[in-house]
Amino acid sequence: MKLTRREFSAGLAAGLAAPALMRSAWAQGATIKIGMCVPVTGPAAEQGLWAQNGAKLALAAVNKAGGVLGKQVELVIEDDQTTNPGIVLAFSKLAAQSDIVAFLGSIRSTQVQAMAPDVIKVGKPVMIGGTNPDLTHSGNPWLFRFRPNDNYSGRVIADFGVNTLGKKKWAIVHSTDAFGTAGGKALSEALTKLGAPPVLDQGYANQSQDFTPVVLAVKQSGADVLGTYFTFENDLGIFARQLRQLGVNIPWVGSPSVVAVSSTKLAGPALFGTYGVADFAEDSSDAAKTFGKAYRDAYKTAPDNQSAWPYDAITILSAAINKAGSTDPNKIRDAILATQKFAGAEGEYNFDKNGDGLHGYNVVKNDKGKIVYDKHIDFND
Amino acid sequence: MDLVLQLLFTGIGIGAVYALVALGFVLIFRATNVVNFAQGEFSMVAAYLMVVCVELGLPYWLSFVIALAGMALLGVIFNLGVYYPLRHRTYLPVIIATIGASILLSNSVLAIYGPQPQVLQGWFDTPGIQLGPVYLDSQYLLIIGVTILLVLFNFWFFEKTLLGKKLQATSQDKEMASLLGISVSTMIMITFIYSAVLGGLAGILVAPVLFVSIQMGSTIALKAFAATIIGGFGDVAGAIVGGLALGVIETFGAAYISVPYKDGFAFLVLIAFLVFRPQGIFGERVAEKA
Structure with missing residues (x-):
């Protein structure tokens, strides 16, 4: 068989492309992805930075302890611009990536409210910090709150x-x-x-x-x-x-x-x-003290609730996926709701049927x- | 009565801030016929320059001079980078360029300085004076004082000096001005420098009251823009009166009608003016000019 020049170049192209394609296919399966909508710009960009710090701190601990389902966990961050249209856009960008298994939403109730209809459509667990009680009380099964509600x-x-x-x-x-x-x-x-x-x-x-x-x-x-x-x-x-x-x-x-x-x-x-x-007081519990020390060591600044809830959210979500043994949204949901007496930085988590993890505050x-x-x-x- | 006086003072104080920024809008509009949407960002940049200098341990007055010098430089760069290349186009590309510049400025400061709002100490050590039933915030007193001085300065500068008259001639008719030997591009350059410094001055003065944050410029600029329209676009006195009126109206509206709709009052007045007197309070003079 005689190899034509065209066949040769096609083969060469395929040969060159194959490792890259294989690597990307391998990369997709190599990590567990969690999406995070967070203000990188806008009035709350400051708090957004702390939220990222908290999430990344938990992520490092989870990955160091072996990750989730034997894989490393990766955080995919999208800017919500501290606005309602911003978070809707950010969430839809993340939701379009089918390999993201769960999300971290906003600490702002108004933003959670804006994204809530899309959360139902996507049908995957979203951890939130917004404290408006209605968020978890209006029949949306995919919102889980990591701060006590108002x-x-x-x-x-x-x-x-x-x-x-x-x-x-x-x-x-x-x-x-x-x-x-x-x-x-x-x-x-x-x-x-x-x-x-x-x-x-x-x-x-x-x-x-x-x-x-x-x-x-x-x-x-x-x-x-x-x-x-x-x-x-x-x-x-x-x-x-x-x-x-x-x-x-x-x-x-x-x-x-x-x-x-x-x-x-x-x-x-x-x-x-x-x-x-x-919701976060560094001296309120041992878990809070541990988090506080780790945060200070890593970022040389005092922690507060903006960084504590994403920290707890990543920690509990990772444990829940491990317990569920799968990334199936329903199984993750059940595992989060089954989380009881978990000592987090924000307090003791006892999830109720609405998806509220905490039921009290520090003064x-x-x-x-x-x-x-x-x-x-x-x-x- | 005590209440009215207190509200009046705060209203005039916040109105003077709007007026200062509005002045920058008006000067550029007069010289170039475009609205500079980056005017609010000038205030923000100056406030950050001031914070940086103060943090470096420089004395307050020196920081002030450096920040204003920095603003003059920014005015030059802004003119050369944003206005000059587009000067022969219609007003639309220029306006869009200023919006682009405003986004660039705010995000550059965000990238360099980070999102944390900063505290800038006021000019005076005493936070304010209790005058009978009314508390006079020293920083607001300073802002009102500076506004009055600037009104006087502007009057003198534009009406009594040759340079001011050249600037006026340029803003009224560029072709005629250049036929008379006035360098139009130099005049426009001076206008940009002056408005950048004015905007910067507003930012530095208001920073101790409103804190230094990335979005401080845009919130003030929006009101200042409304003030400019109310006063009559292109009129220096109009900008001052419009700014003060807006400050007083929204403060009293908030106190006696509804606090949550405070911003609403400002824009209701704006809409009323656009419908019933689109040329603004001092509009007739502008019409004559045209």
Whole structure:
């Protein structure tokens, strides 16, 4: 048989291409892929970086311990731009890669809400940090929450303020996005149950440059304690400073952003003495301490909830896939829901049928710029 | 009454910030007939330059001078890189180029400096003065003071100096100006430098109040843009009045009607102006000019 020049070049091309093709085919099966939608740009890019840090820290530990189903785990990161359209786009990009077995969604409820319809369509487990209670209570079987939801934060804020601080005249200030609205509502309901309905319920729009009208409303309401749900730390920083400038010095118990690292830095003395509920408190448990030390060693900065929940999410998800023995979405789902008494950085995980892993909060205090653990309040329901 | 005074002060303070940025919009619009959508990013870049210098341990005044010098340089680069190559095209490619430049600037700062918002100390050590029932934030006082000074300076500069008159001539009729021996490209270069410095000044002044973050420029610029339209596009006095009006209206709207719709009031006023008086408050003079 005589080899024509055309046949020769075709054969040569195939021969050259084969190793590359084989390598890519091999690579596809060589790792377990987890997709992560996270802000790389936009207002929450800072927190997005910490979330990536937390996830990568857990990933390194999982891979060091032998990976998942005998393979190394790989994180595929997509920028959600801190916007709702951004996360929908990011999720659809990730979902198009069929070899991704599960996802990490947002810490922002409004973004989780935006992506939720697509999550149902894709039908694979998505770990979330958004704390709006509705997210896991509206029949979406694929959302798993790695932070306690705002039913609990509202109840803990109310319980701590009323029973520990002994304050009954509440002013509530909350963002008008999905997170802030749900949080404000939960706090208001919890206070009403404790016989202390709020005297002021004040919403504000995110990225406000000035909070004078809000502060004056708080001042005029005659409240003796302040409960807040702020979404963005720079908003909180501006509000805190104006609050003190205009002479409001009542006790303040807020959602986690009050005790977040960046608010503490931005607002400085204006936040001294405030209480915050924190899903993550470094001194609350041994698991939290271990995570805190590893995080400090790796990134030379203090950890907070932004990095703690992705850390727990990757750890528990990897353990669940290992337990399920397969990457079948339904089996992974069952394994996550079966996770009980798991000591994570954020607290003890006991997943309920809705996909909520945690059921309580820590109360921490800003003691002259240092965040100190005060007490843990857990609920059974 | 106490409440009204407090709100008025804050409204004027935040309005002065809008006015400063609006001034930059107007100057470039007058000289080149395009809106520079990177004006807000000028503020952000200057604030970051200031943070960097202060962190290096330089004195505040020196950091201020360096940051403004940096802005002048950015104005030159911006003119040569964004406006000059497109100067013979219609306004559309130029506007799109400025949007592109704004994205480039914000993401460059993000890449270099990272996403963490920064704190910049205010000019004064005392945070503010309690004047009877009203608390006067020292930084807002400074911003209001600088705005008043700039209004006076602009008046003097554009009406009383030869350079200012050359700039005005260029903005009114480029062909005529060049026939009279005025170097149009030099005048436009000066305009870009001046607006970059103005935008930078606004950024540095507002940074201690709003913190230094990547998106600080765009949030202010949006309001400043609305202020420019309300004042009458292309009018220096209009930019100042429009900015102050917007600040006061949104602060009072928030206090007496609804806080969550605060931004809504600003844009409602904008829409009302676009419908009923599209030329803005000081629009007639612009019409005469055209």
